[in-house]
Amino acid sequence: MNIIVFAENQDGVFKKSSFEAVSYASQIAAQHGSQVTAVSIGNVAAEKLADLGTYGADVVLQYNSDIFSQFTGEAYSKALAHASKHKGADLIIISNTYSGKMIAPRVAAKLNAGMVSGVISMPDTSNGFKVKRSVFSGKSFADVSINTSVKVISITPNSFSIVENQKAASVETMDAGLTTTDINTQTVEVARATGKIPLTEAELVVSGGRGMKGPENWHLIETLADTLGAATACSKPVSDIHWRPHSEHVGQTGITIKPNLYIAIGISGAIQHLAGVSSSKVIVAINKDPEAPFFKAADYGIVGDAFEVLPKIIEAAKALKSA
Amino acid sequence: MKILVCISQVPDTTTKVTFTDNNTKFNTQGVQFIINPYDELALTRALEITEKSGGTVSTITVGLADTEASIRKALAIGAHNAVRVNAEPIDAYFVAEQIANYAKNEGFDLIFTGRESIDYNGGMVAGLLGEMLNIPSVNVITSIEIENGNAILERDIDGGREKLTAKLPCVVSAQKELTEPRIPNMRGIMAARTKPLQVIEASGSQANTQTVSFELPAPKGACKLIDAADAGKLIDLLHNEAKVI
Numbered sequence A: 001m002n003i004i005v006f007a008e009n010q011d012g013v014f015k016k017s018s019f020e021a022v023s024y025a026s027q028i029a030a031q032h033g034s035q036v037t038a039v040s041i042g043n044v045a046a047e048k049l050a051d052l053g054t055y056g057a058d059v060v061l062q063y064n065s066d067i068f069s070q071f072t073g074e075a076y077s078k079a080l081a082h083a084s085k086h087k088g089a090d091l092i093i094i095s096n097t098y099s100g101k102m103i104a105p106r107v108a109a110k111l112n113a114g115m116v117s118g119v120i121s122m123p124d125t126s127n128g129f130k131v132k133r134s135v136f137s138g139k140s141f142a143d144v145s146i147n148t149s150v151k152v153i154s155i156t157p158n159s160f161s162i163v164e165n166q167k168a169a170s171v172e173t174m175d176a177g178l179t180t181t182d183i184n185t186q187t188v189e190v191a192r193a194t195g196k197i198p199l200t201e202a203e204l205v206v207s208g209g210r211g212m213k214g215p216e217n218w219h220l221i222e223t224l225a226d227t228l229g230a231a232t233a234c235s236k237p238v239s240d241i242h243w244r245p246h247s248e249h250v251g252q253t254g255i256t257i258k259p260n261l262y263i264a265i266g267i268s269g270a271i272q273h274l275a276g277v278s279s280s281k282v283i284v285a286i287n288k289d290p291e292a293p294f295f296k297a298a299d300y301g302i303v304g305d306a307f308e309v310l311p312k313i314i315e316a317a318k319a320l321k322s323a
Numbered sequence B: 001m002k003i004l005v006c007i008s009q010v011p012d013t014t015t016k017v018t019f020t021d022n023n024t025k026f027n028t029q030g031v032q033f034i035i036n037p038y039d040e041l042a043l044t045r046a047l048e049i050t051e052k053s054g055g056t057v058s059t060i061t062v063g064l065a066d067t068e069a070s071i072r073k074a075l076a077i078g079a080h081n082a083v084r085v086n087a088e089p090i091d092a093y094f095v096a097e098q099i100a101n102y103a104k105n106e107g108f109d110l111i112f113t114g115r116e117s118i119d120y121n122g123g124m125v126a127g128l129l130g131e132m133l134n135i136p137s138v139n140v141i142t143s144i145e146i147e148n149g150n151a152i153l154e155r156d157i158d159g160g161r162e163k164l165t166a167k168l169p170c171v172v173s174a175q176k177e178l179t180e181p182r183i184p185n186m187r188g189i190m191a192a193r194t195k196p197l198q199v200i201e202a203s204g205s206q207a208n209t210q211t212v213s214f215e216l217p218a219p220k221g222a223c224k225l226i227d228a229a230d231a232g233k234l235i236d237l238l239h240n241e242a243k244v245i
């Protein structure tokens, strides 16, 4: 099995999800006695490229012409398909980030490859090739087999650990032969909240619902989140009434997340909300109503008024962090 | 403007998911089906665009006859005409290929999909379709305006927002915030009955992936309750017992 893994960077720094993907690839390679080729697209410093060897990349292919200075689904998918053909890859692994979601299907179509997105298991190759993915927004799981010789899978961020497996990765500079006529999209502006942990990548999430009564009370959620180093999220009505930005809305019609810890405060636990968060490893529900459905989905619960409970939790969290 | 909107039908969001046939089939007993919420947003935005600058909105659905209630609803919301590819939507590749086969000779300026279907959550059709038609595809757009043959777009990226332009024709996938969904009115429902709904047969390929079986998440153990008066203990438990902070 010849494996290609996309190592995505943001401003020249590889994302955590990229190291997860390389680790994932290298574990498959170890089982099959095969090689891992990591593909880096865009401008990344040489010593950073070598970092990919730490997690098991045998070879790093680097695509770094001007055309890649902005992210476009067209150019990036062409480079990845180019690398896959160059190596005769039969398995292409991409982390299911926003960028990953743009390019993975295009790569699959270019290579006539069967594709499964949102993968949460190692492949089972005992009889063909089978992976597990979550469906119905986390309400259940499906085992899906891929029947084509070339396969593309996108893996869910935060589902696999980063594992060291030092290899002396050799770096090759590649040219996909693209020109500006290959690109029909143009980035105008990129705005990222600085100093904030993106919700989709967060390991810890503190989330508030309508029980928080109003946006003026969100400083409690934010203080707890900042103290723990967590991202903030909210229920759908909270973003619908503009207490919080839409980008924080989690659930079946919002973002599906899978952090290590999800703390839900003043959220009832409606089925559509739970759909997006139930895969979190540990769930805490804080609600003044002991009958709130969230307690059925939670590992830890506090029945109480958020405005009395939160200051106590914040105080304990600050004590822990300064210890 | 000639716009195509890809409409899928999904179980209502309140559905309690269960399976039959030894966990190989989704149990549709008593399940209400609706238009995928993101597809509804796509449809509404497509209509707003044509209302402003003229044109037509067609919908396409890959599905068996049981999808026609949702297709009629799309027509009632305002789509001008609809196509149904008469086939079981086996996987995203198959669906995208059917849509591409239909779209390639129709000269659409813009094709909408939803960000993902809320049942399969694949989020793959837009990219597959873009590649199959050899045009750009832009995911999770929260805003679209058409100016001089270009789409002016905003889309979600990890931790932020990006503004970009794409040359038409292109494929875009609709994210929340794009617009507010429209509810069909009586006139729309009446008109939908006589709007064209063309049924075509599937062409070409086979599915290259197969869902072998389903599984429900393991039931959660009992929730450990902490006394509200002693709420700070939560931090201790998360640190020493759950070991997540």
Ligand SMILES: Cc1cc2nc3c(=O)[nH]c(=O)nc-3n(C[C@H](O)[C@H](O)[C@H](O)COP(=O)(O)OP(=O)(O)OC[C@H]3O[C@@H](n4cnc5c(N)ncnc54)[C@H](O)[C@@H]3O)c2cc1C
Residues within 6 Å of the ligand: A208, A209, A210, A211, A212, A234, A235, A236, A237, A238, A249, A250, A251, A252, A253, A254, A265, A266, A267, A268, A269, A270, A271, A272, A273, A276, A286, A287, A288, A289, A292, A304, A305, A306, A307, B013, B037
């Ligand atoms: C098609 C569809 C899609 C949907 N998708 C989503 C989705 O993706 N995500 C989502 O979140 N919802 C979604 N919903 C909405 C969902 O059904 C619920 O309405 C919503 O999750 C409720 O939000 P909430 O828990 O914040 O508010 P409420 O239901 O109003 O609950 C507030 C909770 O706060 C508690 N509370 C009140 N005061 C306090 C206090 N002082 N201290 C502690 N607790 C307090 C109350 O006991 C209550 O449990 C969807 C609905 C539909 C129909």
Ligand SMILES: Nc1ncnc2c1ncn2[C@@H]1O[C@H](COP(=O)(O)O)[C@@H](O)[C@H]1O
Residues within 6 Å of the ligand: B006, B007, B008, B009, B036, B038, B039, B060, B061, B062, B063, B089, B092, B095, B112, B113, B114, B115, B116, B117, B118, B120, B121, B122, B123, B124, B125, B126
């Ligand atoms: N059977 C189908 N017929 C038409 N469009 C579909 C179908 N399945 C998915 N789509 C479109 O593709 C989008 C993404 O679907 P998915 O890849 O299943 O998450 C949906 O929001 C629809 O716009």
